[in-house]
Amino acid sequence: MNNAIDWEKAYKNLEEQIEFIMKETEHLIANTPPVLKINKILVDRSNGYTSLIVNATGSNMMYACYLYENKTKKELVKTPYQYSNSFVFQLPKGKYFARVFVKANHNNKQKVVDTITFNA
Template identity: 40%
Template sequence: MAGVNWEKAYHDLEDHIEAIMRETSDLVNNAAPKLKLNEVYITKTNTLDVIIDATGDKMEYAIDLIDRKGKMETIKTGYQKSNTFSFEIPDGRYSVTAYAKESAKDNSRVFEKISVNFKRVLNDE
């Protein structure tokens, strides 16, 4: 490649790399995280407590709690900003469906269904 001024080409590239790096950094740092349900934590004491761990932008959470033996009605919480739920329910077998969605996007949601046997644990046990 005769006639190429390599020193000038190198300096031109240096000038552009800084702008490209800034633009790339802005895109990466300002990008909204992808909606993802990471984990559903369930603890059982005298209440059934559920915590939904999800990744996304401006999240809302909901729970459907279904009694597998049919002794009580299904509980549907509706969406809320808190990712923590506590249920005072009788001992039994339940299906818990945990939902997470992004507030601004009504049609994007993720969910996980878990079966759980619940038995109250009293402090003196």
């Protein structure tokens, strides 16, 4: 019984299939939209302004933000959907929370939401 592997033949066989594999992979990537997801919400405080910057994945995304005072849960700002992924607020010192919404522009039914609590 001979268990020797013909590596040259195996390599040539793989080489013949690589172009097909690459084209199939390219087709799959091009036709599979990225999953809509909020990765992270960053808070940036500078010059008296607080910015929320949304890092999300998806395609043709739009963003909205609802801002609340943390203690009273009073809604302070309700932004409409926009193409920009950042929101800038001039807030007095205090604790706040925001609900951030991201939707796929081409499909209003696909939406994700995340909440962040922060100090201004």
